[in-house]
Each structure stands twice: as C-alpha cells, then as structure tokens.
Amino acid sequence: MAALEVAERLHLPQMDCYVIHEVYDGDFSQEQFEAELDAALExxxxxxxxxxxxxxxxTARWISVGNxxxxxxxxxGAVCLLSPLGLPPNCAYYVGLPAGAVSVACAALYGVSWQSDPCCHYQVDYSGRELALLPxxxxxxxxxxxxxxxxxTQRKRLHNVIALTALAYCVQKLFELCTD
Known part of the structure; x- marks a missing residue:
C-alpha cells in the first residue's frame, strides 16, 4: 500500500501524468506495481x-501484440478485398480467401482478448518526446x-469494418464455390 500512496502523491495534474516509481517495499512489490498500473489505466x-x-x-510487449x-x-483484410481487382478470378480465390480468414481470425482474437483491455487505448512512446516534458x-x-x-475510436471502426467486409466476401466466395 505504501507504493500506492507514493504514486498518488506523484500525480502531475498539469500534465495529466501518473508515474509508477520503482520502490520495493516487500515481497509483493510486483503486485503493487501491477495494481498501480491498473489504477492508472482505469x-x-x-x-x-x-x-x-x-x-x-x-506492458510494452502486450501493447505491441495488440498493435x-x-x-x-x-x-x-485489404489484401482479401483487393485481390479480385488485381488478380485473375481463379487466383483471387487462392489469395483472397486465406487472407480474409486470417483477417477475421485476427479480428476475433483482438476482440476477445484485447479490445476490452484498458491498455488498448495507449501507445508506447519510443521517441522520448513525452518523457522530455516531465519536470x-x-x-x-x-x-x-x-x-x-x-x-x-476511428481506428477500431476501420478495423471492424474491414474484418466484417472480409468475412462477407469470404462467405460469398465459399457459397459460390459450393454451388458450382
């Protein structure tokens, strides 16, 4: 709990910034750090x-997996939807359907394991620009x-629209293959 109290005092309101300091107070320090991160994300x-x-x-790895x-x-999804425009019809099946399946599978995995996580609203600043603003x-x-x-919000909308359109394309093409 001491780490939480220290972190709360180090909230920098002028920057809307929260610093999780590396202070080891006992055996449960890692759990305390994770609790602080969860509170800051919430x-x-x-x-x-x-x-x-x-x-x-x-945390950086988790965010990069979601990205x-x-x-x-x-x-x-774009490859799936654009393959009929740039490839012969019989080749478009071999490229478009697997690409569409991968797009739908990745979108489903993202939706199940990542979309509701508060980390999905954050990106890691690798440039150091944001770090330079700290006092x-x-x-x-x-x-x-x-x-x-x-x-x-716009990024998620685009993500979902492309995945759903790829799914619709795949269902249509599979239906055409089954009825021929």
Missing part, C-alpha cells in the same frame, strides 16, 4: 510512466516506459 491518465523494468517490458493483431487484420527530478530511472493515451 483513471485514464494521458501519460503513464512505468519505472519498474519488468512491468514496463511486459500487431490490429495491423494484421487491416493488411490481410526534472521526477524520474528515478533512466529508461522508463512511457504510455500515451490515444483516441482510437
């Missing part, structure tokens, strides 16, 4: 700075992970 701070290396790495699923859904002396480590909250 509060929807614009910036979250994670000093504990293990938690920062895990990979999102991008794979978009790219394979001097705020951080106790040289390489924290900085999460920046981004509006992703």
């Amino acid at each position: 509060h929807q701070y614009r910036h979250i700075v994670i000093e504990p290396a293990r938690l920062g790495d895990e 990979c699923l999102h991008r794979t859904t978009i790219v394979t 001097p002396g705020t951080l106790r480590t040289s390489s924290p992970v900085v999460l920046v909250r981004r509006e992703n």
Whole structure:
C-alpha cells in the first residue's frame, strides 16, 4: 500500500501524468506495481510512466501484440478485398480467401482478448518526446516506459469494418464455390 500512496502523491495534474516509481517495499512489490498500473489505466491518465523494468517490458510487449493483431487484420483484410481487382478470378480465390480468414481470425482474437483491455487505448512512446516534458527530478530511472493515451475510436471502426467486409466476401466466395 505504501507504493500506492507514493504514486498518488506523484500525480502531475498539469500534465495529466501518473508515474509508477520503482520502490520495493516487500515481497509483493510486483503486485503493487501491477495494481498501480491498473489504477492508472482505469483513471485514464494521458501519460503513464512505468519505472519498474519488468512491468514496463511486459506492458510494452502486450501493447505491441495488440498493435500487431490490429495491423494484421487491416493488411490481410485489404489484401482479401483487393485481390479480385488485381488478380485473375481463379487466383483471387487462392489469395483472397486465406487472407480474409486470417483477417477475421485476427479480428476475433483482438476482440476477445484485447479490445476490452484498458491498455488498448495507449501507445508506447519510443521517441522520448513525452518523457522530455516531465519536470526534472521526477524520474528515478533512466529508461522508463512511457504510455500515451490515444483516441482510437476511428481506428477500431476501420478495423471492424474491414474484418466484417472480409468475412462477407469470404462467405460469398465459399457459397459460390459450393454451388458450382
């Protein structure tokens, strides 16, 4: 609990920033850091700075997995939908259907495991621009992970529209294959 109290005092309201400091108070420090991160995500701070290396790495990896699923859904869905325009009809089946299936599978996996997670609203700032805005002396480590909250409503809409359109295309093509 002491780590939570320390972190609450280090909320920087002028920046809407929350810093999770790497303070080890006992055997349950990792759980305390995770509880702080959960509280910060639920509060929807614009910036979250994670000093504990293990938690920062895990969070950055989790966000990159979600980004990979999102991008794979978009790219394979676009390949599925554009394959009939650029390929001969019999080749379009061999490219479009598998690409559509991958798009739908990635969208389903994203929807089940990631879309409701509060981390999906955040991106990792690898450039260091957001870190440079913090007041001097705020951080106790040289390489924290900085999460920046981004509006992703349009991104999710595009993601879902492409996946659903790819699904409709695949169902139509499978129906055509079965009836011929």
